[in-house]
Amino acid sequence: MTINCKGKLIDLSSPKVMGILNVTPDSFYDGGVYKNDSEILNQVENMLNEGATFIDVGAYSSRPNANHVSEDEELKRILPIVNSLLKSFPDILLSIDTFRSEVAKQCIEAGACMINDISAGKLDNNMLQTIANLQVPYIMMHMRGTPQTMQKQTSYDNLVKDILFYFSERIATAKTLGIIDIVIDPGFGFAKTLEQNYELLNKLELFKMIEKPLLAGISRKSMIYKKLGTSANEALNGTSVLNTVALQKGASILRVHDVNEAMECIKLVESLNV
Known part of the structure; x- marks a missing residue:
């Protein structure tokens, strides 16, 4: 299983790590933690050195009940960061x-290579026509409603079956x-109760039938703490415990705040498959 990023084929048959960079003031874990460009560049350099294949940059907090942000504000937050990162790390x-x-x-x-759409x-x-025009990899997540309303939309006939149909x-x-x-x-934490998140993780291997790479975004979420x-x-x-479970059930990408620990999970789980 591969995806094409700016002409480079990324082989996802061996799981990869996506490091999270939130440039929002209100994300649930790292919102507002980076005070200037230097701190952002240092954090990204650390994640790349620890083994991250991708860096996922977000400027709109999607935590439950997050404040809505205008398109202009999102662009104002994210474009300078994209330009700065590409200048410092061209590859x-x-x-x-x-x-x-x-x-x-x-x-x-501006030079990014992939879109991650909640x-x-x-x-x-x-959005879909734009992605088609741009011809870039597209991560599609399962969610109902918006970040402001999603936690009121957790009623399913059959959780996994409904999400498979959605995809x-x-x-x-x-x-x-x-x-x-x-x-x-599959959108852990998005329009899902605590119990539903664990049901989803427990049955994650069923998503293999879709025959698309699977991203697991569990890092430091409320389903853990x-x-x-x-x-x-x-x-x-x-996070490491549940990332390990996700890998064993077929996750191709781990989206995480802590890259080194995720890389260790991958290395140890791959050792079981030798």
């Missing part, structure tokens, strides 16, 4: 975490437009 593979087609377009034109095109009717419809639509490289993300009665700051060990 970097930047993923852009956005559900807006104009943000996607401008960031790809809505799979459902929050911007122009089959979204992928079919994307394919008709000519989108080639698609990665699926609420279960343990701790906090996001104390959720690294739990």
Whole structure:
């Protein structure tokens, strides 16, 4: 299984790590932590040195009940970061975490290589056509509603079956437009209760039937720290445990705050398959 990033084929048969870079003031774990360009560059350099294949940059917090941010504000936050990262790390593979087609377009034109859309095109009717025009890899996530309303939309007839149907419809639509490289993300924490997140992880191997690379975004989420009665700051060990489970069930990409620990999970799990 491969995806084409700026002419470079990335082989996902061996799992890869995507490092998270939130340039928002209100993300649940690292919001507002970077005070200037120097701190951002240092963090990205560390993640690349630790083994991250991709860096996922987001300027719109998608945590439950996050404040809505205008398109202009999102662009104002993210474009200077994209330009700065590409200037400092010319070979970097930047993923852009956005559900807006104009943000996607401008960031790809600036040199990013992939779009990570929490809505799979459902929050911007122009997104799928934009991706088709740009011919870049597209991560489509399962979510209902918006970040502001999603936690009120957790009623399913059959959780996994409903999400599989969602992806089959979204992928079919994307394919008709000519989108080639698609990665699926079941959306842990998005329109799902604590119990549903664990049901989803427990049955994650069922998503192999879609025959697309699978991204797992579990890092430091409330499904870990609420279960343990701790906090996001104390959720690294739990993240490693659940990342290990995700890898054993077929995850191709781990989207994480802590790259080194995720790389260790991959190395150890791959040792079991020798």
